[in-house]
Amino acid sequence: DYLKNSGIIQGFWSLNPFPLNHGNTRKRSIKNGFIRMDNVDELNITLNQLFKQELNFFSGMENPERLGHLIEIANREKTYHEKGLKFLNLLKRS
Known part of the structure; x- marks a missing residue:
């Protein structure tokens, strides 16, 4: 979440419903820096939500x-x- 809030990354999406053998994994982090989709429907919903937003990416190094x-x-x-x-x-x- 820190890397996302700092603007270093946009976030991580996992498309693997069982990334660890024991199956006890986080679905999403508190501020959505990490999101796990468990099926194609969840991926489609998340993509549709993303595409409906008017977002602007910016970065720079200014004093x-x-x-x-x-x-x-x-x-x-x-x-x-x-x-x-x-x-x-x-x-x-x-």
Whole structure:
């Protein structure tokens, strides 16, 4: 979960319903950094949920001063949606 929340990974999905011989395995982690699908129906449901979301991936290495500047510019927009899009666009150009 830490790696997912930190943005290092998007998460791990296991398609193996019995990854260990004793069968006592975790179905999902607390914050869904790991999810195990036990059949094709669960995989389809999870994929459909993922595809219905409007997600934007971003990554970058910026110092706090530069990030603060970009946030200040994005904050001039009216709605959270517009602020988010502005911030992502500014990150892409930096």
